[in-house]
Amino acid sequence: MLDLKQIRENPQSVQERLNRRGVGEYDIEPILELDRCQRELETRRSHLQARGNEIGKLVGQKMKSGSVEEPEIITLKDEGNLIKAQLSELEPQEKDLKAQIEVLLLTFPNLPLDSTPIGENEEQNVEVCRWGDEYIPENPNILPHWEIGEKLGILNFERSTKVAQSRFVTLIGAGAALERALIQFMLSRQIQAGYLEVSPPFLINSQSLTATGQLPKFAEESFKCDRDDLWLTPTAEVPVTNLYRDEIIPAEQLPIYHCAYTPCFRREAGSYGRDTRGLIRLHQFNKIELVKFVHPTTSSQEHESLRQDAEAILQALKLPYRVVELCTGDLGFGACKCYDLEVWLPSAGKYREISSCSNFGDFQARRGSIRFKEAGKKGTQFIHTLNGSGLAVGRTMAAILENYQQPDGTVRIPDALQPYLGREVLVHPGS
RNA sequence: GGAGAGGUGGCAGAGUGGUCGAAUGCGCCUGACUUGAAAUCAGGUGAACCGCAAGGUUCCGUGGGUUCAAAUCCCACCCUCUCCGCCA
Numbered sequence: 001m002l003d004l005k006q007i008r009e010n011p012q013s014v015q016e017r018l019n020r021r022g023v024g025e026y027d028i029e030p031i032l033e034l035d036r037c038q039r040e041l042e043t044r045r046s047h048l049q050a051r052g053n054e055i056g057k058l059v060g061q062k063m064k065s066g067s068v069e070e071p072e073i074i075t076l077k078d079e080g081n082l083i084k085a086q087l088s089e090l091e092p093q094e095k096d097l098k099a100q101i102e103v104l105l106l107t108f109p110n111l112p113l114d115s116t117p118i119g120e121n122e123e124q125n126v127e128v129c130r131w132g133d134e135y136i137p138e139n140p141n142i143l144p145h146w147e148i149g150e151k152l153g154i155l156n157f158e159r160s161t162k163v164a165q166s167r168f169v170t171l172i173g174a175g176a177a178l179e180r181a182l183i184q185f186m187l188s189r190q191i192q193a194g195y196l197e198v199s200p201p202f203l204i205n206s207q208s209l210t211a212t213g214q215l216p217k218f219a220e221e222s223f224k225c226d227r228d229d230l231w232l233t234p235t236a237e238v239p240v241t242n243l244y245r246d247e248i249i250p251a252e253q254l255p256i257y258h259c260a261y262t263p264c265f266r267r268e269a270g271s272y273g274r275d276t277r278g279l280i281r282l283h284q285f286n287k288i289e290l291v292k293f294v295h296p297t298t299s300s301q302e303h304e305s306l307r308q309d310a311e312a313i314l315q316a317l318k319l320p321y322r323v324v325e326l327c328t329g330d331l332g333f334g335a336c337k338c339y340d341l342e343v344w345l346p347s348a349g350k351y352r353e354i355s356s357c358s359n360f361g362d363f364q365a366r367r368g369s370i371r372f373k374e375a376g377k378k379g380t381q382f383i384h385t386l387n388g389s390g391l392a393v394g395r396t397m398a399a400i401l402e403n404y405q406q407p408d409g410t411v412r413i414p415d416a417l418q419p420y421l422g423r424e425v426l427v428h429p430g431s
Numbered sequence: 432g433g434a435g436a437g438g439u440g441g442c443a444g445a446g447u448g449g450u451c452g453a454a455u456g457c458g459c460c461u462g463a464c465u466u467g468a469a470a471u472c473a474g475g476u477g478a479a480c481c482g483c484a485a486g487g488u489u490c491c492g493u494g495g496g497u498u499c500a501a502a503u504c505c506c507a508c509c510c511u512c513u514c515c516g517c518c519a
Contacts, residue, residue, distance in 0.1 A: 042481060046488040053488090056500040060449040063499095073499080080499035248441060248478085250459090371478095373441075375459055380478075 001366040002108050004101070008035055017111040020118050020328040031104050038097040045090045052083045106216055110363040112328045113300075113336045119327025126327065128339065131311070132320035137346050137403055144347035145401035146278035148411065149175065153429045155279070166276070167268065167283045169394075174426050178400075178413075179286065181420035182393050183261050186288040186313055190390055193309050195259035195290055200239035202262055203230040208242040211368030213334035213360075220269045223283075232265035236289035237387045244293060245368040248380055254372060255302065256293040259390065261286065279394040280352060286393040292386040293370070296362065299384035300337075303359040307339050310355045310390040317414045319399050320344040322351050336361045341391070343399040354395045357388030 007014050007028055018026040055076050062073050117126045149155035154175025160168040171179050191197055206229055209215040214222060214234060223232040233239055240260050249256070264287050275281035290309060294302045307323070314321045326338040335358035342351035362382035365371065371380040404412040411426040418424055 039481070042488080046481070049489085050487060052499080056449070059499045063449085077499045084499085250441075373459095377460095378476090 001105050001363060002111065003362075003366065004031075004035060004105065007031060014111065018108070020112050020116075021109060021331065022120070022329060026108055028108075031101060031108075034097055034101050034104070038094060038101060041090055041094040041097065045087065045094055048083050048087055048090070052080060052087070055080045055083070103216075106210065106367070109331075109333045110336045110361060112331055113359070113361075115300075116331060116337050117325060117327045118329075120329040122326075122330045124327040125330055125340075126325045128323040128325050130320075130322040131315065132318060132344075135318045135320045135403065136344055137405070139346075139405065139407055141407070142346040142402055142405050143409075144278060145345075145398040148401050148405055148409070149279075151409065151428065152411065152426050154178070154426065157277075165283065167281065169279060169282060173429075174421075174423070175397075178397060178421060178426070179393055181417055181422075182396055183286060183288065185417055185420045186390060186393070186396075187259060187261055189313060189316065190259040190288065190290060190309060193312070195257040195309075198240060198243070198258050198260045200233075200236065200243065200260055200262065202233050202239070203228075204233050204239050204242070205229055206231070208238050208245065208368075211245055212238045212241050212364050213367065214238065217333065221267055223265050223267060233262060234266050235264050236260040236262040236287060237291060240289060240291040241364055241370075241385055241387070242368060244370045247370060249293070249370070249372045249383065251295065251372050251374040254293060254295050254383065255298065258291045260289050260291070262289065263287075279398040282394060285395075288390045288393065290357075290388050290390045294384050294386065295372070296381065296384050299359055299361065299386060302384075303337060303339075303357065303386055306386050306388050307341075307357045310341055310357055310388050313391050313396075314341065314343060314354070316416045317396070317400065318416075319396070319403055319414075321354070324351075332356070332358060334358070334360050334363045336363065339388075341389075343395065344403065345399060346402045346405075352395065354399065355389035355391045358386065360385045360387075 002014065011028060011032060015026075015028050018028065059073055059076050059080070062070065062076075117124070119125065143151070146155060146157065150157075152174070154172050156170045156172060157166075157168075160170045163170070187197060203225065206215055209222065209231060222234045225231065239262070240258050243258075244256075263284055265284050268281055268283060271281060279285070290306055292302055292306060311321070311323070321341055321343045324340045324342055326332075326335075326340060331338055338356060338358040340353050341355040341357070343354040344350075345352050361384055364385045365382035370383050370385070372383050373380045400414060400417075401411055404414065406412060409428065413421055413424055413426065
């Protein structure tokens with residue numbers, strides 16, 4: 001959520017930064033107008049209340065010293081009733097304005113940092129670096145991961161549609177073991193890097209989704225359990241960030257680093273024709289998520305190190321990838337800066353997103369009221385939140401099945417992963 | 432699902448109609464003592480909003496109601512805990 005005070009005090013600067021996401025998409029003028037009305041009402045209301053409080057005290061004093069029937073008391077009571085009547089008109093108006101402002105504010109995205117490249121869409125994203133060109137396979141006949149996976153007997157899509165729908169998968173035998181090994185491998189690495197593992201609820205309430213920014217604008221993207229105001233988590237970012245919602249954290253406890261494995265559930269509304277095959281775009285997938293809660297002055301450098309922690313997994317697995325910095329037009333709703341890690345998928349001949357590392361500044365902290373207090377200092381401040389995948393497990397599996405595919409149709413297991421899987425190669429069931 | 436208890440400041444926990452934004456303890460800050468720390472003693476210390484300021488307003492789970500006046504009384508709802516039932 002944007003800071004209303006900042007909008008009020010620097011409207012042109014806020015508008016300019018919103019325009020970087022897309023000219024004409026966001027107009028702060030309606031908010032400013034509502035805010036002016038609300039503050040005018042607030043002034044009037046609080047003056048009335050002040051007089052009302054005064055009357056209350058006076059009546060109390062006089063009743064102690066005199067009779068209840070004294071005319072002075074009657075007059076005061078009458079004035080009290082008059083004020084009450086006036087307030088009963090003002091208060092709902094002001095409440096309504098406040099609610100309108102809140103609703104509007106929740107639909108506004110975060111302001112991009114000045115360092116975020118300006119651009120209209122993903123074509124203007126900026127490639128930061130490439131890693132592992134030497135690991136790009138030379139074999140020109142690499143099968144897409146879903147084909148090799150089915151040949152190896154470790155993936156089954158058809159039967160999964162029977163159980164659920166399209167865009168679901170069942171992993172079998174070595175496939176299921178491979179996924180489990182990847183989860184264990186990624187978590188172990190991130191725990192070693194200093195992240196405290198958590199295993200949060202997978203069903204989460206609306207308030208949590210609102211705090212991280214999925215609601216109200218992106219309700220279509222998540223699965224909902226209607227009877228209970230609970231949703232299937234679309235990413236561990238939501239439950240993990242919300243662990244600290246409505247809390248004031250002592251500054252000396254910062255930074256807080258968490259990693260979490262969860263399944264993620266997404267409706268993928270609006271992507272009907274895209275990536276219909278394979279592990280790339282499923283309604284349910286597994287992910288290791290990294291979440292940081294940090295002091296505002298450190299969030300940029302924490303963002304860089306978060307990215308490195310995600311990259312470290314790809315490097316350990318020797319999977320070729322590149323780092324892309326999202327331009328303002330492609331930046332996620334709550335992010336002020338974001339790096340995507342894209343892994344090389346030989347069958348497609350291109351890089352595909354496998355991790356997204358975002359800095360949210362105080363955007364989520366405001367929505368979720370996550371604050372910190374510095375000992376001895378007055379008041380509280382909003383913390384900064386960051387998160388990134390470390391990594392998406394299904395896509396990692398896809399990348400391994402392709403990049404480690406051998407001409408004979410077997411798939412080598414990356415060295416670093418072998419101890420977790422207990423085997424060096426995936427072979428056809430018959431051989 | 433049934434029965435009961437409870438939701439108060441960073442935390443614990445008093446408070447049952449007025450001077451209560453709220454005792455007390457812990458924590459934290461400042462000072463004294465100390466080479467330093469600990470212990471002890473004294474003082475201070477909630478959050479949010481409006482206002483240039485003085486100052487004002489709001490907040491005791493949430494929403495309504497009664498009253499000149501509500502943490503306190505009434506109604507509804509939400510949540511947590513305990514016990515019973517069912518169940519992985």
